Amino acid sequence: xTRYALRRLLAxxxxxxxxxxxxxxxxxxxxxxxxxxxxxxxPTALHRETVRLGLDxxxxxxxxxxxxxxxxxxxxxxxxxxxxTALPAPPPPVPGxxxxxxxxxxxxxxxxxxxxxxxxVASLVVLLLLAVxxxxxxxxxxxxxxxxxxxxxxxxxxxxxxxxxxxxxxxxLSEMLYAGQLSxxxxxxxxLLATLxxxxxxAVAGYLGGWPDEVIMRxxxxxxxxxxVAVLAVSLQGLGPSPLTIVVVLSGxxxxxxxxxxxxxxxxxxxxxxVEAARVIGxxxxxxxxxxxxxxxxxxxxxxxxxxxxSAIILESTVSFLGYGVQPPKSSWGNMLTQAAGLIGTxxxxxxxxxxxxxxxxxxxxxFLGDGLRDALDPQGRQ
Numbered sequence: 001x002t003r004y005a006l007r008r009l010l011a012x013x014x015x016x017x018x019x020x021x022x023x024x025x026x027x028x029x030x031x032x033x034x035x036x037x038x039x040x041x042x043p044t045a046l047h048r049e050t051v052r053l054g055l056d057x058x059x060x061x062x063x064x065x066x067x068x069x070x071x072x073x074x075x076x077x078x079x080x081x082x083x084x085t086a087l088p089a090p091p092p093p094v095p096g097x098x099x100x101x102x103x104x105x106x107x108x109x110x111x112x113x114x115x116x117x118x119x120x121v122a123s124l125v126v127l128l129l130l131a132v133x134x135x136x137x138x139x140x141x142x143x144x145x146x147x148x149x150x151x152x153x154x155x156x157x158x159x160x161x162x163x164x165x166x167x168x169x170x171x172x173l174s175e176m177l178y179a180g181q182l183s184x185x186x187x188x189x190x191x192l193l194a195t196l197x198x199x200x201x202x203a204v205a206g207y208l209g210g211w212p213d214e215v216i217m218r219x220x221x222x223x224x225x226x227x228x229v230a231v232l233a234v235s236l237q238g239l240g241p242s243p244l245t246i247v248v249v250l251s252g253x254x255x256x257x258x259x260x261x262x263x264x265x266x267x268x269x270x271x272x273x274x275v276e277a278a279r280v281i282g283x284x285x286x287x288x289x290x291x292x293x294x295x296x297x298x299x300x301x302x303x304x305x306x307x308x309x310x311s312a313i314i315l316e317s318t319v320s321f322l323g324y325g326v327q328p329p330k331s332s333w334g335n336m337l338t339q340a341a342g343l344i345g346t347x348x349x350x351x352x353x354x355x356x357x358x359x360x361x362x363x364x365x366x367x368f369l370g371d372g373l374r375d376a377l378d379p380q381g382r383q
Contacts, residue, residue: 110299113376120372123365130362134180141174146329154348163354166339176354179331183313184362186246186332190312191305193251198258199301203289205259206266217263220256228253228315233324241327246319250312258304265300269293299377306370310363317359333359 115121133140142162153169155161163172205216228250235249269275270293278288313333319325320334321341328335333355340352 110376114372117372117375119368120375123368123372126361126365127369130180130358130365131184134177134184137174137177137181141171141177143171143174145174145178146170147174156347164348164351166348166351172351172354175331175336176333176358179333179336179355180358182243182326182330182332183316183334183359186243186250186316187309187313187366189247190250190254191308193247194254194308194312195258195301195305197251198255198304199262199294199297201255202259202262203266203293203297206263207270207285207289207293209267213263216259220259223253223256226253229318229322232315232319233322236319236324241325243326243330246316246325250315254308254311258301258308261300261304262297265297266293269296299373302377303370303374306366306373310366310370313359313362313366 137145142160148169149165149171150169152161152165154167155165157164161171161173163176166172166175201216201220205213231253232246232249236245239245266289275288275292278292283291316325316332317334317337320332321337323338326332326335336355337352340348340355343349343351
């Protein structure tokens with residue numbers, strides 16, 4: 001019986017504590033002299049009544065309750081202790097150049113925008129894999145370049161030859177990787193050289209204006225109306241079908257687009273405050289272009305480089321397919337299309353689809369990468 005009573009007593013302790021807490025707050029709310037005043041919306045009257053009753057918690061610890069405050073407010077008509085002095089207005093901020101990708105914070109924002117573009121990220125991964133496989137073909141390819149096995153001519157895919165062999169008894173996968181070296185190198189070379197020439201021409205035309213602008217733009221218009229495939233075929237016939245000739249001719253035909261884009265952007269920026277400030281302090285024209293204008297064109301230039309790679313690969317493949325491009329023993333993806341063109345309708349027609357698929361995947365990946373870079377570096381251009 002004693003154990004049972006002790007257990008009931010311990011079980012009733014929480015109930016008693018809760019009931020006591022509720023009773024305490026009910027009594028305090030009933031007899032609190034400021035309960036009705038706290039319901040008022042006037043905080044000034046609440047503070048005045050709190051001070052009068054000695055309940056002001058903002059008083060100093062050593063000041064007795066019910067005494068006047070240590071620092072009473074001054075009377076409205078009292079003399080001023082000091083004469084108010086108007087402070088001079090702060091000088092206007094010095095205008096600076098727009099934020100560029102060199103700022104670490106801007107770089108993080110650009111990276112986060114790019115990572116949100118899933119197609120661009122996937123395309124970047126695909127292009128990196130292609131570049132590693134093609135330019136590392138000496139270590140990755142199962143067979144050396146142009147290695148022949150006369151006993152294994154025109155074989156279907158197998159464990160030894162994953163894509164089979166061509167009519168010259170060469171491993172087709174190895175030839176695809178070595179041919180990709182030349183196709184990707186031509187695309188990158190054309191993109192870099194055309195962007196360098198176009199950026200320089202567009203910056204000069206946009207910054208100087210006047211007759212230099214007219215001359216450069218009329219020359220660009222002249223190059224724009226020239227059919228690139230015909231000019232490239234004629235040049236390769238006259239100068240020889242070498243990769244260097246392809247890069248030079250395609251760069252000479254492709255600089256005009258980037259030049260017009262850079263010119264229009266430089267015209268917008270050359271009247272900005274930061275350019276005028278640089279001109280006032282004595283900066284020369286080349287210094288203004290290189291140090292102040294070109295850093296603000298980084299995003300525009302990067303996007304055009306990526307798009308120029310795709311167009312250069314397509315043009316080189318087209319000319320090589322027509323028979324005017326790279327000649328054996330060198331090979332490119334366009335050259336491999338020409339060699340497999342006569343296999344349509346046979347059991348080896350897949351040899352035509354493999355280089356075509358490689359060109360398609362590369363061009364799509366480069367275009368998606370360019371879209372992602374444009375959205376990351378110039379989000380307003382997407383609208």
